Amino acid sequence: MSDDFSEQPAEARSEPSAREPDELPAEITEAVPKWKDEYLDRVSDRLMYNYDLQKDYQLRGERWALYGQMRVRNQKQFFHPALNYADHEAEEHLFARRQSRPTVADLDRLVALGHDLADERIDADEQHYGTDITFVLVVDEILPAVREYVDGFRDRTLLKFGYYGHYDVNLVAVNPENEDCVASEAADVAAAFRLWGDIVQPDEGFLSRFAKRFWR
Numbered sequence: 001m002s003d004d005f006s007e008q009p010a011e012a013r014s015e016p017s018a019r020e021p022d023e024l025p026a027e028i029t030e031a032v033p034k035w036k037d038e039y040l041d042r043v044s045d046r047l048m049y050n051y052d053l054q055k056d057y058q059l060r061g062e063r064w065a066l067y068g069q070m071r072v073r074n075q076k077q078f079f080h081p082a083l084n085y086a087d088h089e090a091e092e093h094l095f096a097r098r099q100s101r102p103t104v105a106d107l108d109r110l111v112a113l114g115h116d117l118a119d120e121r122i123d124a125d126e127q128h129y130g131t132d133i134t135f136v137l138v139v140d141e142i143l144p145a146v147r148e149y150v151d152g153f154r155d156r157t158l159l160k161f162g163y164y165g166h167y168d169v170n171l172v173a174v175n176p177e178n179e180d181c182v183a184s185e186a187a188d189v190a191a192a193f194r195l196w197g198d199i200v201q202p203d204e205g206f207l208s209r210f211a212k213r214f215w216r
Contacts, residue, residue, distance in 0.1 A: 039138065039176050039195070040066050040096065046192040051094060059095065060113070068094035090129045093117065094189060096136035104149050107171060110135045111155060114169035118157065124164040134170040134187055142173050142180055153184035 033055040035041040051068030114133040170187035183190035
């Protein structure tokens with residue numbers, strides 16, 4: 001038996017790669033947009049290995065400077081790729097923009113938006129494993145109430161009692177000028193926005209953990 005990760009070229013969604021952009025094939029790097037915002041452009045250099053990226057993404061009349069989508073497909077095979085079974089899919093929708101001083105009310109609206117997007121974008125069936133909807137706000141100041149709200153925040157919804165998988169709404173607030181970042185519990189992608197620190201590669205990547213869940 002073997003696993004076929006047919007839709008995901010990189011090892012992990014939640015552990016962005018630390019390789020230099022010139023290590024990627026030209027057809028990949030040339031397809032990545034360039035941001036006038038130097039900070040987001042540098043973040044995109046970390047995200048490009050795992051996400052399809054867009055700039056100036058319109059969502060319900062609002063503009064997000066950066067949008068990223070990542071999909072992972074895990075497929076079990078029995079002797080031959082044509083004899084596959086137990087396909088499972090996971091994906092993430094990542095939205096990032098600058099917002100000077102967001103409030104708790106702003107975060108509440110994002111959480112509600114995340115649930116609305118889940119209703120619209122998730123095909124809830126036996127093949128759906130999990131979906132992350134992550135909002136990142138690049139701020140001038142992280143207000144104490146916002147820090148308290150985001151720190152340890154966890155919002156997971158089981159679909160049909162987990163039979164159709166689950167989805168998480170995640171929040172990140174980052175102040176790059178002060179090298180300050182607060183992220184909700186499941187927002188692993190926050191590591192890509194901490195440009196002042198190295199990305200530590202774990203011994204086992206997300207895809208490995210994802211695959212093992214279905215082999216046991």
